[in-house]
Amino acid sequence: MSEPTFKPILYLKxxxxxxxxxxxxxxxxGMMSDVVIRDFVxxxxxESAIRAELSPHFEKVSFPxxxxxxxLFIAESDDIVAFLATKAGRDPAGMTVYRNYTDGVFTMAMKLWKENQDLKKSASAI
Structure with missing residues (x-):
């Protein structure tokens, strides 16, 4: 009897x-069958159980x-994507939906988040 192949486990909030x-x-x-996804709210x-499970592997648990x-545990989205891209032989730069998200909505959301953080910092200094 052969040992089952390990599938990467993704913890997604x-x-x-x-x-x-x-x-x-x-x-x-096209990797949905190649990974195990643990979604949580x-x-x-x-979430508490997942944090407890991951805490021995990270100084600070974050998601994904x-x-x-x-x-081998990793908690950076770009590092996770890079690992999976290598495993799948895929180049994220050539993936239309992924690129539209990372170059569009995601970039704008991060810009707004940073502006919000700067405003909060300025407001707390007053």
């Missing part, structure tokens, strides 16, 4: 723009997170 970036890559690359018992190989 609902409404997280970084998690959506990873999910879009996996979908467009923020502030739930399931992934166990890409047995014992």
């Amino acid at each position: 609902e409404n997280c723009p970084f998690c959506l970036k990873v999910r879009l890559f996996v979908l467009e690359a 923020a502030d739930t018992a399931e 997170s992934a166990q890409l190989e047995p014992g």
Whole structure:
């Protein structure tokens, strides 16, 4: 009897723009059957359990997170995508949906988030 092949485990938080970036890559690359996705909603018992499961592997747990190989944990969306792209032999730059998200909506959301952080910092200094 052969040992089952390890599938990367992706931990994806609902409404997280970084998690959506990873999910879009996996979908467009046709890798849904090649990974295990553990979706969860923020502030739930399931999130607490996932954080407890991941905490021994990270100084600070953030999402998305992934166990890409047995014992190899990563928590940066770009690093997760790069690993999966290599595994699938896909170039994210040539993936239309992924690129439209990362170059469009995602970029604008990050710009607005940074502006909001700067405004909060300025307001707290007054």
